[in-house]
Amino acid sequence: MTQPLAFITGASSGIGQALALHFYQAGYRLALVARRTSEVKSWADAHGISAASYEIYSADVSVVDSIVAAGTECISRQGLPDVVIANAGISVGMDTAERDDLEVMVRTLATNNTGMAATFHPFVQGMTQRRSGTLVGIGSVAGIRGLPGHGAYCASKAAVISYCESLRGEMRPHGVRVVTICPGYIDTPLTRQNRYSMPFLMQPQDFARQAFQAITRGDSYRVIPWQMGVVAKLLRMLPNALFDRLLAGRPRKRRQNEPAN
Template sequence: MSQPQPLVYITGASSGIGQALALHYYRAGWRLALVARRTAELQTWAREQGLAPERFAIYGADVRDIAEITAAGRSCVLTQGLPDVVIANAGISIGMDTAEFEDLEVMRALYETNNLGLAASFQPFVAAMNARGSGRLVGIASVAGIRGLPGHAGYCSSKAAVISYCESLRGECRPHGVQVVTILPGYIDTPLTRKNRYSMPFLMQPQDFASKAYSAIAAGSSYSVIPWQMGVVAKLMRMLPNWLYDKVLAGRPRKRRQGE
């Protein structure tokens, strides 16, 4: 009796990195469980790509809504089975200025989406994967989580939290045979990055990122920076003393705030 095709569950699947990962996994023979707020757009995209209806399902949920996103995970298990890979990809990137009162709400949105939303995306699957003794939980962090960038306090700190959270979860799941993979994208050409007003070295196309991420996830890499050149930059950034790091960033344009 043939084994069923493996299943990958991806949040934030309606655009950018999530969409590129979905298409790469599909072409590699996987079944897809796709989560997004904009389900109509996702349906249109799936139809345009010619995805076979029996190989994918779409779940509507906002990761900031704990009830919605955990319900989507439970529905996936009931409808398609327990995934082999869960990719918590949904995230937002907005600049903020702590001097501006309204930007505290921006920070709340960043944390609710990038951190609480990530944990809630994993929650329906952790116990079942541990009981099964296999599976991969993938957190999409960012190179921006390694050191703080001016005007980017909310995003950088949220992605630093993703890195630490996934490291903690990795230690919890390892005894059960479940792997936790942290992916740190550099600059990827997506709607999130096209609004940036500063240089983006080693800018990568989403499909190229998806190919590299697929390999890292398949290998069970605990921590992977993509592209590799940004990994080198990240190591150098970590090594710089504060006075030199501050000097390097002096005059760097700030991340655009909401509405700019």
Template sequence: MTSSQNPLVFITGASSGIGQALAARYAQAGYRLALVARRTAEMQTWADAQGLGADRCAVYGADVADIDSIVTAGQACIAAQGVPAVVIANAGVSIGMDTAEREDLDVMARTLAINNTGLAATFHPFVSAMRERGSGALVGIASVAAIRGLPGHGAYCASKAAVVAYCESLRGELRGSGVAVVTLLPGYVDTPLTRKNRYSMPFLLSAEAFAARAFDAIRAQTSYRVIPWQMGVVVKLLRVLPNAWFDRLLVGRARKPRQSTPPPAGH
């Protein structure tokens, strides 16, 4: 196939971490790329370094917390490159919070705006076009933090639990249309965000290792997958643990750092 005939993947939060690793994996597989983030210069520098010309990669600037911004980026992608085969709503933030602190309510509001409303807005431009075509995959990046609430992680855990529920709802809506909805729950992945964590991170994966496994899950149109599988076992055990035992297990555990001003979206 010529490059214009190659399948297209649309990835948000593509300027670093998981998003950039996914872009590299899809480029390796021959896909054309539509990369979205606030930091367009960094994405273009990366694309140039990979030898990805304009026929292989387009960069779109958008803030997923702004509905019109990310919807416009999706519409621009369709106009310039066509309807993607895969859309990956990867952009997200992870910030500690304390409900007793007024400024942390603003942090929570922005976390939900990015991780939840931004995810739905990312999918919005593509749903009708994919349904009409009868194919495609919409991929939501959740987290194992969706399984149980962790002290100091209220905003993040709530937002990722909502990603799982939202994607499940969307999957039901699109059943029989040919459009798959894939929910991925990363465990600990080595990214700029997780390097700020002050607690142990078992089964830590490199971003590249996660991207390789995610690519396989998306290609298989797996509806729900925890990566790595070992974390899947751990979270299933935590889910059935009685509340009193679970609460006792977390006593003294370090919490995610708080931050009054959320950073740009990314995984």
């Protein structure tokens, strides 16, 4: 119990597992949250993570009562975390002309936005009373400028950035840090479905190392890798007419049930 504790959602694959492994190697105990708990257990065993160093919680972050219950159980079983990382998210293409895709947007916002607030909720009061702790929201460079065919995802990640900025101001007087991490393209099962070029593609372990540094420093906002931060800022500065022309004809994110080719 003397070791710090990190609570991480979306721990069954990709960025979540990379972050979990890096925090474990840095001496943290882990509270790992996922819908597919058996996959988390297999992964932890394969990486030699001590059984005494972690607990697994089954939850669906898109269901408020589910993720709140997981956070409450974590406090009961492992204590109040030092770091909470709201990493769980989904990314599916959207076409507003398709009725079914409106449900994609509902599900995306429920997972990426309401799910983030619900992830933080069980810990806010305890952290403010303790006057320490770090809440980490995983955004995306896709939240900086809207991309064709990415309406639901871009909107959700723009909301992550604004939400964390609001929360940061609320928590600051209480000694609780709020960190926004915006990944660029990370080589995960999620991004491997993309059918467009992905500049500055990063390996998950490299992302996790840089994210860990930003989190432990208490950076308010960080784009990883930094090159994508530069690209995003340049895109943000482009006039709309030039931005629209630049992205015209760009392949769109694959929609649900859409064939790979």
